[in-house]
Structures are given as structure tokens and as C-alpha cells.
Amino acid sequence: GANILTCSFKELEAYPTIQRMQELGHRKLVLASAGNTARAFAHAAVGSDIEIYIVVPGSGIDRMWIPEKPTGNIHFISMAKTFDYTDAIRLAERIAGQPGITSEGGARNVARRDGMGTVMLDGAVTMGRIPDHYFQAIGSGTGGIAAWEASMRLQADGRFGKQLSSLHLAQNLPFAPIFDAWQHDCREIDEEVDVHNAKQQINQMYTDILSNRKPPYSVPGGVYDALMSSSGHVYGIDNSRARSCKNLFEEAEDIDIMAPAAVGVAALVEAVELGRVKADDHILLNITGGGVERLKEDFDLCKIQPELHIDSLDVEIKEILEILP
Numbered sequence: 001g002a003n004i005l006t007c008s009f010k011e012l013e014a015y016p017t018i019q020r021m022q023e024l025g026h027r028k029l030v031l032a033s034a035g036n037t038a039r040a041f042a043h044a045a046v047g048s049d050i051e052i053y054i055v056v057p058g059s060g061i062d063r064m065w066i067p068e069k070p071t072g073n074i075h076f077i078s079m080a081k082t083f084d085y086t087d088a089i090r091l092a093e094r095i096a097g098q099p100g101i102t103s104e105g106g107a108r109n110v111a112r113r114d115g116m117g118t119v120m121l122d123g124a125v126t127m128g129r130i131p132d133h134y135f136q137a138i139g140s141g142t143g144g145i146a147a148w149e150a151s152m153r154l155q156a157d158g159r160f161g162k163q164l165s166s167l168h169l170a171q172n173l174p175f176a177p178i179f180d181a182w183q184h185d186c187r188e189i190d191e192e193v194d195v196h197n198a199k200q201q202i203n204q205m206y207t208d209i210l211s212n213r214k215p216p217y218s219v220p221g222g223v224y225d226a227l228m229s230s231s232g233h234v235y236g237i238d239n240s241r242a243r244s245c246k247n248l249f250e251e252a253e254d255i256d257i258m259a260p261a262a263v264g265v266a267a268l269v270e271a272v273e274l275g276r277v278k279a280d281d282h283i284l285l286n287i288t289g290g291g292v293e294r295l296k297e298d299f300d301l302c303k304i305q306p307e308l309h310i311d312s313l314d315v316e317i318k319e320i321l322e323i324l325p
């Protein structure tokens with residue numbers, strides 16, 4: 001196993017990102033997270049010389065634990081329940097605009113993509129070939145881009161076959177901007193999406209972890225290009241399907257999985273039903289998060305307490321920085 005103690009694939013991107021920041025001489029890092037990324041980065045930063053500022057929307061606060069005592073370089077900024085992941089991203093961007101503070105960079109961060117791409121490398125090494133299909137639940141879709149880039153490297157290497165993995169990316173309805181754009185053969189996501197409507201839809205999701213209002217979809221080398229180049233598919237998974245697929249997986253594999261991972265499982269079930277995958281195809285299903293219940297049996301989990309709570313988007317960044325080191 002990968003020994004991922006914060007229980008999500010976000011840990012695969014956290015260590016290389018922190019290492020890259022250190023190599024580049026950056027000492028203060030800011031990021032926004034719906035919870036899992038926050039945990040992964042906090043865990044990877046424990047005891048390091050990087051000051052890390054983590055902005056988490058209201059719905060992510062309960063997910064802020066790590067399997068050890070947090071150290072003083074981890075600064076957690078919580079937002080009120082009325083704010084979503086995108087509000088957290090915007091606040092983090094404003095903090096990153098301050099001198100000496102670096103943004104973690106999202107999909108543009110090569111350390112992040114290469115870290116996540118290791119799932120594809122491991123899958124190919126284990127199977128002895130590039131998988132025919134790669135399944136993953138997405139919000140931003142960065143993991144999809146990472147899998148695509150890794151499969152192109154394997155293709156160039158030549159030892160694992162010549163065919164790229166076909167991407168099968170899954171979003172949770174009703175808030176599924178990448179699914180909507182892809183269904184309409186569109187490279188652009190409709191920027192006109194009413195913010196109020198988006199928030200309502202996000203509230204109805206089985207897992208708001210998959211809500212990202214500004215995913216790197218249209219940018220060159222982004223999700224759209226990855227899907228086109230790999231003859232990919234996007235799935236819109238409703239809540240009841242996601243729930244039943246969580247049970248299906250947990251019963252079959254005897255380990256708990258996170259809600260987003262269940263959305264990925266549901267995409268595989270749908271692909272089988274639609275005949276998009278065949279019985280003897282090589283399939284890589286990225287279970288992006290799981291094992292929290294199992295982890296609790298072996299570890300005492302420590303809550304990270306917020307140093308600051310934000311209940312208005314009009315907050316002055318200088319005020320935030322005055323309170324935090």
C-alpha cells in the first residue's frame with residue numbers, strides 16, 4: 001500500500017509540492033481546500049520549515065484532523081458555513097497576492113501533477129502495461145490531467161505499450177460543470193453560471209468535495225485536451241447511485257471509501273453497463289480516498305484548531321496577516 005495516513009490521494013501531491021517549494025526557496029505557502037488537501041498538506045508540513053496557510057470552507061472544518069500533533073507552522077483559516085470551496089479558493093488567491101507568500105498553484109503546479117501521476121505509473125508497472133481505462137472522480141480534474149501526462153510518458157517510454165489510457169472522469173450531480181460542458185461538446189465552461197444557483201446545487205451534492213466552480217478545463221493542456229487526446233468520457237453521477245456504489249465497493253473489498261471515491265466507482269459501473277469497457281480490458285480505478293474508519297482503529301487523530309475564522313468576504317488581507325505570523 002501507499003501508507004497514506006490522511007487517507008486521500010491528495011497526499012501524493014503534498015510531499016512533492018512542499019519539497020519543490022523548499023527547493024525554490026519559498027517559505028510561506030497558501031492553499032484552499034475542501035478538507036482532504038488541507039489534511040494532506042498539513043500532515044506533509046508537520047515539523048518542516050514551511051509556514052503553511054490553509055483556507056477551508058465551512059463544510060470542510062470537520063475534516064481537519066491529522067494522525068499526529070500539528071506543529072506551529074500550520075495555520076488553519078476557517079470560513080463560515082455560507083462559503084463554499086470556490087470562496088475559499090478566492091480568499092487563498094488574495095492571500096497569495098501578498099509579498100513572500102506563494103500559492104500552491106493548483107493544476108499549474110507540476111509537482112502536484114507529477115505526484116498524482118504516480119498512480120498511473122504504479123498501475124502500469126503492476127499490470128505490466130498501460131491500462132486501457134483510467135477511472136476517477138473529479139472536481140478540478142487535476143488528477144485526470146496527471147494520469148494523462150503520466151500515460152503519455154509511459155507511451156513515449158515504449159515498454160508499456162503504445163496506447164494511451166482512456167480517461168473516464170466522474171462528477172457528482174447536480175453540480176457538474178465539466179460534465180455539462182463535455183456533454184455539449186464545449187471547450188468552455190459557461191462563465192455565466194449564476195453563483196446563487198451554483199451554491200444551491202452544491203448544497204444538494206452527495207459530496208461537495210467534488211465542487212469546483214473554476215476547474216482547469218479549457219486551458220491548453222487541461223481537462224478538455226486530456227479527454228480529447230485520450231478519447232475520454234465524463235460521467236454525471238447522481239447521489240443515490242453514488243451511495244449504492246459506496247456500499248457495493250465496501251462489501252466487495254471490505255474497506256471503507258470516501259464519498260468522492262464512490263462517485264468514481266459509479267462511473268465504472270456505468271461504463272460497464274454502457275459497454276464502454278470489456279471484460280478483459282485492463283482497468284485502473286483510482287480510489288482517491290478511503291480507510292478513514294480503519295485508520296481510527298490504529299491512530300489517535302488530532303484536530304487542527306483554526307487560528308482565524310472568516311465570516312465576511314470583505315475581510316482585509318492585511319487584517320488576516322496581522323493575526324497570523
Ligand SMILES: Cc1ncc(COP(=O)(O)O)c(C=O)c1O
Nearest residue numbers: 036138139140141142260288289
Ligand atoms: C477523495 C477525493 N477524491 C477526488 C477529489 C477530486 O480532486 P480534484 O478536485 O483535484 O479533481 C478530491 C478532491 O479533494 C478528493 O479529496
